[in-house]
Amino acid sequence: MSVHLADNLKLLCSHYRSIAEVCRKLSINRAQFNKYLNGQSRPTPYNLKRIGDFFGVESYELGLPSEQFARLIGARPSEDARQAPTDPLAALLQPLREHANSLSRYCGYYFEYANCMSVPGSILVSLVHLRETPGGDYLFERQERQERSSPGVGEAEDWVRCRYLGAAFCLQDRLFLVDYESLTLNEMSQTILIPSFKSRITRLNGLKSGVSSGDRRTPACTRVVWEYLGREINRIAAYRQVMLYSPDDPRIDPDIRERLCQPTVRDGLFAVD
Known part of the structure; x- marks a missing residue:
């Protein structure tokens, strides 16, 4: 037998x-x-x-x-x-899931720094959580928060919140992340990151494409930096830092500011730390 x-x-x-x-x-x-x-x-x-x-x-x-x-x-x-019944979307993605490499070492929390698409000249800091499911898939959640331009700063209604849900794949030494805005269901975005080949993950560089939240919903592409925070963090304290910053704000690390200011198309775009 x-x-x-x-x-x-x-x-x-x-x-x-x-x-x-x-x-x-x-x-x-x-x-x-x-x-x-x-x-x-x-x-x-x-x-x-x-x-x-x-x-x-x-x-x-x-x-x-x-x-x-x-x-x-x-x-x-x-x-x-x-x-x-058979799910056509699941069947479409199945070969990709089988071919993708493991992202286990990248699971955890990150601050995402990006040039804000809807408020040019500002840096948007978001909180990202990348996790592995029991089935071996990699999902993530990205929290954004932008202050309204109305009086009464500090009150809950003075903030516009966005919550993005998505899936991540590692293909040919690149991290591909696709997500959608889960509260309004009116937009999707894609992020491509270059992984870190060092033993300790600190910052990952990449590009993000999507649309601005303005009335014209203008398509845009921007530099993005992910800063690794750890697998377990104080989420409340981290979320308080999720907001728009001016480029010269002292809370923005000069190295991150420099990375975001680099051209989006050139050789050596994705240097990693």
């Missing part, structure tokens, strides 16, 4: 992004699961039932000859397929 079991497990796992994802969802040690896949060990009856329940097959079916087993699962729709 162990010979057929190994081949059948490999076939079942091929329907998932990685062996690591299967082990994570099964809560089975990766090294032990590799022994099952290599035919070096056979699961206990308890683990065999867990594996069968997870993949939607009977325990005894896992030991069937490989060709018979392949025909069996090919004729049997999965639980997900029975419960929900």
Whole structure:
């Protein structure tokens, strides 16, 4: 049974992004699961039932000859397929998800510095949180806050808030991030960052494209700098720094100011710190 079991497990796992994802969802040690896949060990009856329940097959079916087993699962729709129709958008992105590299080391909180698209001459500081999902995808949330030009500074209604939700992918040594404004659902933006190849992440350079929040909704592209804050931070204290700044504001690090002032098209655009 162990010979057929190994081949059948490999076939079942091929329907998932990685062996690591299967082990994570099964809560089975990766090294032990590799022994099952290599035919070096056979699961206990308890683990065999867990594996069968997870993949939607009977325990005894896992030991069937490989060709018979392949025909069996090919004729049997999965639980997900029975419960929900195929999502065209998910199917479109699936090859990209499988090809993308890991972003685990970049997960955490960042201050994003960018030349403000709606208020030229100002620097907009946003708070970004990049995280990994249990399924191995990378999602992020970006919080923006801009002060109104009306009296009564300091009151809650004197701030315009934006909350962007998006997905991140690492492809060919670039970080691609696409998001949408979740409160108004009227815009999307894209950010491209160059990763840091140093052992310690400090700042990432890149470009951001989108539209201004003005009446004309003018398309724009600007330099952007992400400053790493850590995996756990005081979010309240960090959010208080989310606002518009003048370019000469002493709270803006001179190095960040210099990076934002560089031309958007030139050689060496994406130097990293």
